Amino acid sequence: MGRAKPSSKATDDWSGIIGPALGLGFAVFAFGLSFGVMCIDAGGSVPKAMAMSLFVFTGASQFSAVSVIAAGGSAISAVVGALILASRNAVYGVAVAPSLRGSLPYRLFASQFTIDETTGMTLAQDTPARSRRAYWVTAASIYVFWNLATFIGAVAGSNIDTEKYGLDVAFAAAFVGMLAPLVRSRRARRVAAAGAAVCIAATPFVPIGAGIIVAALVALVGLRPGTERAAPVSTGGPA
Amino acid sequence: MTWTLIIVLSLGAYALKAAGLVGVGVRDFPAPVRNVIALVPAAVLSALIVKDTFTNGHDLQIDARAVGVAVACLAVWRKVPLWLVIVLSCAATGTVRAIS
Numbered sequence: 001m002g003r004a005k006p007s008s009k010a011t012d013d014w015s016g017i018i019g020p021a022l023g024l025g026f027a028v029f030a031f032g033l034s035f036g037v038m039c040i041d042a043g044g045s046v047p048k049a050m051a052m053s054l055f056v057f058t059g060a061s062q063f064s065a066v067s068v069i070a071a072g073g074s075a076i077s078a079v080v081g082a083l084i085l086a087s088r089n090a091v092y093g094v095a096v097a098p099s100l101r102g103s104l105p106y107r108l109f110a111s112q113f114t115i116d117e118t119t120g121m122t123l124a125q126d127t128p129a130r131s132r133r134a135y136w137v138t139a140a141s142i143y144v145f146w147n148l149a150t151f152i153g154a155v156a157g158s159n160i161d162t163e164k165y166g167l168d169v170a171f172a173a174a175f176v177g178m179l180a181p182l183v184r185s186r187r188a189r190r191v192a193a194a195g196a197a198v199c200i201a202a203t204p205f206v207p208i209g210a211g212i213i214v215a216a217l218v219a220l221v222g223l224r225p226g227t228e229r230a231a232p233v234s235t236g237g238p239a
Numbered sequence: 240m241t242w243t244l245i246i247v248l249s250l251g252a253y254a255l256k257a258a259g260l261v262g263v264g265v266r267d268f269p270a271p272v273r274n275v276i277a278l279v280p281a282a283v284l285s286a287l288i289v290k291d292t293f294t295n296g297h298d299l300q301i302d303a304r305a306v307g308v309a310v311a312c313l314a315v316w317r318k319v320p321l322w323l324v325i326v327l328s329c330a331a332t333g334t335v336r337a338i339s
Contacts, residue, residue, distance in 0.1 A: 093259020
């Protein structure tokens with residue numbers, strides 16, 4: 001090999017991106033498998049699971065919606081909770097926008113991939129060119145692995161007794177993994193604790209799944225002075 | 240899980256992504272809004288954890304799921320890779336169910 005003789009700088013540019021992007025792809029694989037399995041368990045089908053991963057494509061929200069439906073919650077609770085969780089993608093969009101300048105169709109297409117992993121990788125680069133490259137390489141890796149895993153999980157899910165293998169805690173375990181890096185600041189820890197407490201307290205009294213939405217209101221303490229950084233949820237699912 | 244839910248969720252999720260990248264562009268949201276949005280995942284994810292662990296419909300209950308989630312917490316604390324966190328957590332829950 002080595003006949004092309006790329007300059008060492010060019011090689012560095014790609015190697016520092018492709019490796020981590022593939023790593024993230026493998027990481028989301030387990031989440032995607034869980035998602036596929038649980039989607040079927042919640043009364044979905046293989047086409048529905050695939051539509052979620054292909055079009056919604058933001059893992060934590062997908063998990064959240066399926067989790068609410070699986071618990072017997074209404075579609076409204078499922079959608080509202082999932083979209084509140086997806087609101088951070090709007091902040092990510094602003095963060096990656098300088099790296100993704102271009103025509104309107106280009107930005108509209110790029111928008112579909114504005115999630116935790118792509119944002120994290122894009123912001124980690126030191127030049128605009130590398131940022132743009134990191135965004136697309138990560139987007140391709142996550143999109144392929146996430147959807148492949150969803151498909152395998154959904155197909156397998158039709159033949160699996162999820163309770164027997166404890167798969168019904170897969171989401172909770174995934175959420176624990178996603179939450180850990182977010183609670184480094186004292187304020188975030190308090191918000192997380194309060195969110196859990198509010199959800200438990202509300203559960204007996206509000207429609208199933210609505211406890212999540214009530215808990216989200218705790219985040220309004222962010223209106224008080226003090227700064228938070230929208231740290232990408234590290235999963236994850238295209239979270 | 241209806242198709243309506245999936246379509247609404249798809250459109251909503253896309254609209255939020257595009258709102259930042261295409262709509263707001265290189266300007267930014269006001270700081271208080273950013274702060275609230277940054278705190279949302281902490282509140283919602285922890286609520287989802289307790290919901291998936293301790294609730295069954297409107298009822299609160301402690302069962303094999305709590306063991307699995309405790310294992311997940313321990314594994315995350317020990318910096319175990321996330322895919323393995325899920326595997327260990329599910330295995331713990333399944334094991335408790337099998338022996339109880």
